[in-house]
Amino acid sequence: MIFLKIALLNLKSHYKRTILIIFAVLISVFVLESVSGMMEGLRHSFFQSLMQEGGHIQIHKAGWKDRLQQFTLDYRIDEPDRLISELKTNLDGLVRVEKLMSFGALLIHEDKNLAIMGQGIEPDTTFFSSVREGLVEGSFLNPDENSRTGIVLSRAICGLLNLSLGDGVVVLVEDSEDSPYYLEYPVTGIFESGSKQTDEQIFFLSHSDAQELLYLPDATTEIRITLNDRSHASGTAGKIVDILTGEQYEVETWTELNGSFIVFIEMFDVIMFIINIFIIIVAATVITNAILMNVFERVREYGTMRAIGLKKRQLFWLVMLEGGSQGFIGSILGMALSLPLVIYLQNHGFSWGALSEFMVGSSTYYFRFSYIQAVINFTSGVLIALAGSLYAAFVNTKMNVVETLRFT
């Protein structure tokens, strides 16, 4: 207890240097926590958007991956309901299996038209959460109706085509017979997804309406699967391949589908790790210098303690205790400043414009607080100060008692 008291009183008596050290730790912890909040947010947004938009496994007809035309209907999966039933019967850990249909279309209203991608989905879909949750008018493909459920468009497209809820819009496509075909749908839902890309490039129909429009009565272009554990995707994909033996399908997991994004995340992690290391080195250097100055100012004092009977290891821990105390205080202050910021940005987010869109698929970038990261960052602050104290403590204990008593 007396050592803690000596340590704390020494910090008080050398308050200018103490403030410098605490400030260095504070800045380090603040940056570490902010960066980790950003990284956690990126990871969370990335995986959430991955799960919501792409699922864990996608099944397409063989050749789909290398197709030349993006919206071709040549690679279709026939009898998708039979296939889905077979998968549900034979596989464990499935949360959701859905059929989807992507196609190119021209939306026409009055004298305006727009080339865009259509998405036929099951009305009770678990995908496209940003669209479902971003509904600002009407309803999202009312699942109670089996007949035509209308079209769901973004507010941006409605503005472009001068459409309002309830207006009819003509959807012109090239059907599966390669013939132009169109149907008119009422606008039953308007959304703002938060993603400029989604808002400007996709509209939604129910899967059955899309089948009718494209003249594909018992077919789809994709089956999308969500698992209860994404780490089982590879094993489940292997089982699907076994189940589909004899049929020509491409089965891809989320890691295969999003390889470039995963590499981007990993690269970003490495860059942030290097930045963190750099911050730690700079902070530890500042702290080492300041603590060394503290120690050299008190060499005689330490020498007296050793002459009285203080052991080398006790002296070592006394210096470390001073550094650790400063690290602890600096870490608390760093957390006190960074946590409100991270939590604010977790709730409100901020926009990096196109960069946010690229990184997280949304114009608003949300940080994310993680208890584990907070504990790691807090501990890092203390460890930075301890690392900075280590050299000073080592130098101090190596000094001869006689030398220290002569020290002026």
Add this chain to the structure above:
Amino acid sequence: MELVTVEGVKKDYTLGKTIIHALRGVDFTVETGEFLSIVGPSGCGKTTLLNLIGCIDTPTEGTIRFEGTDIAGLNDNQEADMRLHKIGFIFQSFNLIPVLNITENVEFPMILTGTPKQERRQRAAELLEAVGLSEYAAHKPDELSGGQRQRVAIARSLVHKPKLIIADEPTANLDSETSRTVMSIMQRLNEKEKVTFLFSTHNPLVIEYAHRIIELQDGLIRGIKEGERV
């Protein structure tokens, strides 16, 4: 009864390419309960000799026995234990811990020995009373005069009941009146606490207080004579 035996002790220091022979072969004994003074001009080796006996330095040659134990054979921890349990130090510049108050400074050696708080507070209070500083118990060292600080250092050196107190020029930074007060306190405690005192000094008034005086010159003992107190 011999408390410390010094036999053929030499100590060399290397300064660059020069070897300084601080002690060139010193032999003497310190008897239990003695008040022994080492006198001599600056640079004669007084402090070196005290450092060697106080286990904070090791001789280049020769043997120092403390209660029969050769202190040259002790490792760092054993030396620290020897200092903590058997030796007390009084320094020329008082060397108090500036951030602790007077009571905490006095009881510091007992904190290192793990003595319970109540016991060490009582002992510190006794000694502060003995050196006449009870009313300053809660003060910090920088609130005290030089003489008062040295009295605190004397109390600290005695608090853990050591066998030997080593005082390196304890009156060097004090005026003659304060020096006399400090020496009187040391003499009284020497008698009351039955503790052995070994100190170096330039101060001629110590002859009044010492049992024996060792005269050191150029690293050698030039003579040992009885003090006026005998």
